[in-house]
Amino acid sequence: MSASDSRVYDVCVVGAGMIGSAAARHASGTAGTRVCLVGPGEPKDRMSRTIFGAHYDEGRITRALDPDPTWALLAQRSIRRYRDLERKTGINFFNDVGFLVIGSPDGDYVRSVRENARRHDVTVQTLSRAQTRKTFPFLEIGEGMVALLDSRNCGHVSPRRLVAALQTAAHLQGCDVVDDVVASVERHPASWARAAGATLAVRTETGRVIHAKRVLLATGAFTAFRRLLPPSLRPDVRLNGQTVALVEISESDADRLQRMPSMIYRHPADVGRWFYILPPIRYPDGKFYLKIGHGSRWEALLHTEEEVRDWYRSGGNPEAVRVMAEELLALLPGVKPVSVHGDACVTVKTPTEQLYVDMVTPSLGVALGGNGYAAKSCDEIGRMAAKMILKGRWDHDLPRDQFGIRWAESQPKSKL
Ligand SMILES: Cc1cc2nc3c(=O)[nH]c(=O)nc-3n(C[C@H](O)[C@H](O)[C@H](O)COP(=O)(O)OP(=O)(O)OC[C@H]3O[C@@H](n4cnc5c(N)ncnc54)[C@H](O)[C@@H]3O)c2cc1C
Structure with missing residues (x-):
């Protein structure tokens, strides 16, 4: 993708970590949908980067047994799809050691x-x-x-390899994967882009502009930093x-x-x-x-x-x-x-110990708040977030209320 690329994406997922990569895989699996996933890969040297992910490791416990029924369900659904994802991508990430x-x-x-x-x-x-x-x-x-x-069906996953598998699956379905850090998400200033349906402009640190109808932020610990959310909105985390x-x-x-x-x-x-x-x-x-x-x-x-x-x-x-x-x-x-x-x-x-998967404005959604549990369950979380961002509203069998975002303090209404 060049800096002057004028294609308009139906969905741009910001954050190529565990949830973002899963969301990109599920969104791009919907026929006729143009999806872009943007986020930096893991740095070789942490001194060379200021943005990081919670997936820079080789072991995350995976188990269906969680005391919380929602987390247990998200894990079970994700675990059920591990082997299929491995087969489709040729990337093994699941070790069912118990x-x-x-x-x-x-x-x-x-x-x-x-x-x-x-x-x-x-x-x-x-x-x-x-x-x-x-x-x-x-x-x-x-x-x-x-x-x-x-x-049975539990043990550990390699988060690095799981992210690689999710991104490979997304790429095979036509998703563009862009290695870059996003500096801002803003209301699209160009009339040609708005006429083509692009509500939001996603600007990266290297000067790219990605034109998108909807944007999903899956940016983990860095969501409140940079200008990703409307001014003065800060998730309560x-x-x-x-x-x-x-x-x-x-x-x-x-x-x-x-x-x-x-x-x-x-x-x-x-x-x-x-x-x-x-x-x-x-x-x-x-x-x-x-x-x-x-x-x-x-x-x-x-x-x-x-x-x-x-x-x-x-x-x-x-x-x-x-x-x-x-x-x-x-x-x-x-x-x-x-x-x-x-x-x-x-x-x-999060204060609720549940994820935040919610629309912030009609064109901007978030999926964050792993609470230390999301690696094993990222595929179903990504599916939930993808369904939401594709429609611009909640579209999952679990109740929406459970995943509503809370803000750190009362905020002015967004202009996005
Ligand atoms: C020590 C530790 C142990 C854990 N153990 C387990 C476990 O055993 N089992 C389990 O299920 N879970 C475990 N977890 C939790 C799990 O790793 C996280 O819940 C999961 O990684 C969260 O996924 P995420 O996509 O929200 O965030 P991340 O995986 O952190 O991904 C966020 C991504 O957003 C990107 N990003 C941020 N800002 C920007 C920007 N401005 N532009 C572009 N990209 C951006 C980052 O580069 C990153 O790739 C553990 C976590 C930790 C820290």
Whole structure:
């Protein structure tokens, strides 16, 4: 696409991350629809970029068992389509290694997972400490704990490869994928474009102008920055800096842990000891890493674009990395770490703990607020957002009210 391209898109999706790429795939699957997806790819060096995505990693837990029925449904529908997407694109991203919840048998979390499994007809096996050791000889879950094992259609996805698959599928359906950062979205100033139906002009940092009838913002943590939304509108979200510890292990340890599932660990007596753990995954540097992340304990509240940028560049909280690596190695006593390092990422939390998928004006929509859960479910979220932006109104079987955007404070009416 050249800077002077005059084609008019039915839909321009801004943000080529997990939700935006899925929205582009579903929008472009509608016959006769011209779709463009614009957003920067992952930078090789984070110092060279100021905009980042929450998908720069190789492991995200995927499971149908979520205590919240809406998130559970979004996950189930997405998981059902994984293999088909892999076949269509030739990109494998799903590892169905299973999912294990470790906690107290009387604790709320274990109880809610059991109830949820019953509600969704998912078979989970309850393993005592001894049974866990027998099933997973490398795992030591601790006195008085149980493990709930879901072994079907769950495990982990590679968010990088899932994004690549979604974009490939979109491209195969005729979607133009543009690697650029959007500087502004504004009411189209040119009469020729408006006469051709283009209500909005999407201007990029390199000087491109994309003409669109409707625009969907799927820009994650960066939605309130730049001039993407009408002046002074700011979504009511918390931007939480997250830290993960990546523990490098040897090929022989990775081999020994081959059957390790993705896990969530909840200590019964200490709410701060809530961790999620990914089994050995080979990263692009060719090495195997185990990954552990935390619940709310070390979340860093971020406000400005500079704070989000600096967090992404920081490598996370070193104290969190140290403690999490220790917790991980206590669960896997025979593992000898080769090295440990941290990484930083940002989650977008809404006060409702649900997504915001909503129209802001008749031609501008948003899909954001992953709340730390959206990787596994991005395909159905993208489908929901695509259906909405194509029609300019809600068009999904889940109730619209659940996904309505809330603004940070009362705002003037938009002129878009
Ligand atoms: C540490 C961590 C662990 C997680 N673990 C899990 C897990 O185990 N399971 C799970 O399901 N979920 C998990 N998540 C959550 C999941 O990764 C996110 O919910 C998901 O990535 C959100 O998707 P998104 O499309 O909203 O945002 P992103 O994936 O961040 O995509 C937003 C995109 O918008 C682009 N963008 C921003 N501004 C602009 C602009 N001005 N112009 C153009 N493009 C722009 C960015 O470049 C980015 O590509 C985790 C998140 C973190 C941080």
